[in-house]
Amino acid sequence: MGHELEQVGPRLRAIRRARGFTLDDVAARAGMSTSTLSRLESGKRQASLELLLPVTRHLGIRIDDLLPSETRDPRVRRPAVRRDGITIAPLTPEESAIRTYKITYPPVDTLPELRVHDGYEWLYVLSGKLRLRLGEQDLVLTRGEAAEFDTRVPHAMSPVGKSPAEVLSIFNGEGERMHTHGSD
Incomplete structure (x- = not known):
């Protein structure tokens, strides 16, 4: 239970703000000092039932609403994006630190420009053959082959x-921004 309680303060603050209440409003009605409520929201004060009950009652929520739901739908339902004919399908939730995508590269007549950006990329070829130009190297990866490289090398x-x-x-976060948002 200990770990889940870390999220209680920030969630409480978000709900209070969404409802348009000030710290003073809620603290007064819940019968506690404003500083206690403030410390509860910032995680400096351990959340306990006796502190939370009057606050949640005033906000019209259940204590359960403050705890992360274990039954969150685990499926990732993010639409694929198309850029320059390339289809990029996200396979991880947006808040994930490591971003995973299935990328489909269509056949091209001219090779794309070499690009450089911060980050690391790891890739695995699911089907077809992929030409990877990395600095001076010009490689062909076939199905089942993987590569990992520093994206500060032109590729x-x-x-x-x-x-x-x-x-x-x-990708890690840096590499991902480049791929999904272009070089803007």
């Missing part, structure tokens, strides 16, 4: 031949 990827290449790609 570009494209399929080999007439069929698309499907790739599982994992």
Whole structure:
């Protein structure tokens, strides 16, 4: 239980603000000092039932509403994005620290520009053949092959031949921004 309680304060603050109440409003009605409520919200004061009950009653919520739900739907329902013909399907929730995507590279006549950005990328070829240009290297990865590289090295990827290449790609936050938001 201890770990889940860490989220209680921030959730309480978010609900109070969403309802348009000030710290003073809620503290007065819950029969506690404003500083106690403030410390409860910032996590400096351990959340206990006797502190939470009058506050949740005033906000019209249940204590359960402050605890993370274990029964959250685990499925990732984020739409795929298309950029320059490339389809990028997110496989992890948005708040995930490590971002995983299934990327489909369509056949191209001209090779894409080499790009550089902060971060790391790990990739695994699901189908087709992928040409990976990385600095001076020009490699062809086939189904079942994986690669990991520092994205500060100039790099570009494209399929080999007439069929698309499907790739599982994992980035840390920096690398991901580049791929999904372009170089804006």
